[in-house]
Amino acid sequence: MYVLDTSLTEDLKNYIVQISHGHALVGVASVDRFVGAPQGHHPCDFVPDARSVVVIALPIVSGLMNWPAYMAESELIKEVDSYVDDEGVKQTWSPRTNIRKHVERRCCYEVINNELQALSMYGAIFLEKAGYVSTYLPNTYGSTFSWPGNWDPDFPLPPGGFAPFSHRHAAVAAGLAQFGRSNLALTPQYGPRQRFVSIITQAPLEADPLIREPLCQDCGLCVKGCPTNALSDPYELEIAGLKMTLARLDIDACRGLYNADICSYCTRECVTACPVGNMQSPPKDNKR
Secondary structure, eight states: OOOOOHHHHHHHHHHHHHHTTTOOEEEEEEGGGGTTOOTTOSGGGTSTTOOEEEEEEEEOOGGGGGGGGTTTTOSSSOSSEEEEOTTSOEEEEOHHHHHHHHHHHIIIIIHHHHHHHHHHHHHHHHHHHTTOOEEEOOOTTOSSTTSGGGTOTTSOOOGGGOOSSOHHHHHHHTTSOEEOTTSSEEBTTTBTOEEEEEEEESSOOOOOOOOOSOOOOOOOHHHHHOTTOOEEEEEEEEETTEEEEEEEEOHHHHHHHHHHOTTSOOOOHHHHSOOOOOTTSOOSOOOO
């Protein structure tokens, strides 16, 4: 049995929040909350004798949720245009949609992913300087050249899109979030509109309490709004004794429309329509 280091826990949280200019959410889970994790994906599979998982979140600003309507009346960029390909065949495409998707992928994912990676790196260094072996893991298949599939089609994502470690499950275990029907992790502050990253460490940090009050309002907007009907029958998921109801997700249908063609895009109703979280007036207690 080990003694929890409450002082180190508080120092780490303050440090991460400070270097994020006060915007990060930080939560801590003890490794016993990961009982039942798939073999090879438990925190101890990455750091032997791991005791804690630190989860960090940064929000996606609410103004970006309107990205499908950007430039709707543009006088400069056409909604539909045509060009002649290398074989002399006339093709049509949507310049406006391409730019909208560029904004969404860059600002809702890439920029936030980069910031989270930096925060997790500094947090891991902080813990190692305190004497505890630690590691941090990448944002799941972020748009970087580190995953060959982003530049070489011969390297597709693993079947089912499985990642080395689930930051969403860790966020629930760390008391930052709960799963909604959408299969997205919802925080009280931002609903599904944030990204997560994790640090796994041998440090005996003090775990945060789980969120017990249900966050998902069961409004059905995410299920009804999905353009591929990827969300279906409800089922129950349990993490560290916390039971949540999710809709079964057809991951291939979900990712197919999003990735198949940049000109036919998913508007992410599961994110934009969710009523949980209010970016304009988040709770004062941001888990630090």
